[in-house]
Amino acid sequence: MIPFNKPYLTGKETHYIYQAVLLGKISGNGIFTKKCQSFLEARYGFKKCLLTTSCTDALEMAAILCNIQPGDEVIVPSYTFVSSALAFVRQGAKIVFADSCINNPNIDADKIEILITAKTKAIIPVHYAGMSCNMDKIMDIANKYNLLVIEDAAQAIDSFHNGQPLGSIGHMAAFSFHETKNIISGEGGMLVINDERFIHRAEIIWEKGTNRAEFFRGEVNKYGWVDTGSSFLPSEIIAAFLYAQLENLDAIQNKRKELWNHYYQSLKGLAEKGAFKLPDLPTYATNNAHMFYLVCNNIEQRTHLIEHLKKNDILAVFHYQSLHNSEFYKNKHDGRELANSDRYTDCLVRLPLYFELSKENIDVICNIIKEASNY
Known part of the structure; x- marks a missing residue:
């Protein structure tokens, strides 16, 4: 796993x-x-x-x-x-x-x-x-x-x-x-x-x-x-x-960035074909390699991807649920549609990323993603 x-x-x-x-x-x-x-x-x-x-x-x-x-x-x-x-x-x-x-x-x-x-x-x-x-x-x-x-x-x-x-x-x-x-x-x-x-x-x-x-x-x-x-x-x-x-902050950061970049280069071709979107870094921002995420095209694709990875002993997870739709706050929200927030709620998936992950691990993960994406 x-x-x-x-x-x-x-x-x-x-x-x-x-x-x-x-x-x-x-x-x-x-x-x-x-x-x-x-x-x-x-x-x-x-x-x-x-x-x-x-x-x-x-x-x-x-x-x-x-x-x-x-x-x-x-x-x-x-x-x-x-x-x-x-x-x-x-x-x-x-x-x-x-x-x-x-x-x-x-x-x-x-x-x-x-x-x-x-x-x-x-x-x-x-x-x-x-x-x-x-x-x-x-x-x-x-x-x-x-x-x-x-x-x-x-x-x-x-x-x-x-x-x-x-x-x-x-x-x-x-x-x-x-x-x-x-x-x-x-x-x-x-x-x-x-x-x-x-x-x-x-x-x-x-x-x-x-x-x-x-x-x-x-x-x-x-x-x-x-x-x-x-x-x-x-x-x-x-x-x-x-x-x-x-x-050890510098050593930790350098390793995480190296792994993040390996993900990006390995999945760039699939993203260019429209399989999903990769993180889009604005020109004013730097990347601290906290996480590597994909934005799938719909919730069905994301569900399939997470399940396919799990079947192959890889744990990927989605992330936040829009707070304006939460059980606690939905009746207090003013009713505005927040389409982008809801899209990330349905479509964003986070891939494994930690210091001891290897590039070989990432290669395995990316190959499984290619299988699931049918590209």
Whole structure:
């Protein structure tokens, strides 16, 4: 069986976890937490990084920092994971769903402005497959209407928009280190704050609504409850695991890109014959090789392809279901048709991609796809 995903271990994870245990500090915000945050701030120019227990938690922190109130509107792509919307729903927001681009699953920046009302507070661009949304246009719209932009960069570590790291463009950003991502810690995430207005309060929300972080830096002589918040920070065990991954970021990324390119070249001929569509990378975006996906011509073709691969011991999977059609939100949606989001819901399939996958594995997978496609 070729699995869809297999977590990659660099070999240092358990060593650093052992170090954390020996240091006697395994709750949050210890040495390895600071190492991870400093590494990412230095590498990508993020103003402030705060590790979290998940990307969902990072988005929830962002929603609190945006001061979202009941009745506020937040623009979110329909083709995304539930957390992109849920974090703002929890604060009472009304979600206004936007459609995807015709040539990739990202939010269609040309269709955002028409959705803005006097109640709109924020835009949540999701960089699907680590491929940048049109951030120049999104930031122009946000500046025009004085809106906040929170980049959902869950899949976008080490990816760029016109040379600028994803996660460094919006007012805030959320990353994931879930075991399906390029860089992992099992569960885990990170909030990035690029607007200095939010940095001080972010630390308080991160520390259960207390100014505990300031206390441990010696900036105040005691700490107490000063704001809302929750227990968003992960343990040192998670941070120690993550640091081993970050140290190997370049090696991991180079291998994943090599595998991604092998897929692309192997399937390019079939795509040119119309069997399916391959990922279409905009000129302003880079590829971080988070995933390799195909867009089939219809749901029947996709079902057949997934079943044919499974019969040959290869696990391929579809992805998001349009949130505007979800059981939870369909009665709250305004009724607009979001045709591109629904097309990706029905037609997109993700192929196996992980560090230990070989080019020989990919050759086998591509040959099975050719069989299923009858080309």
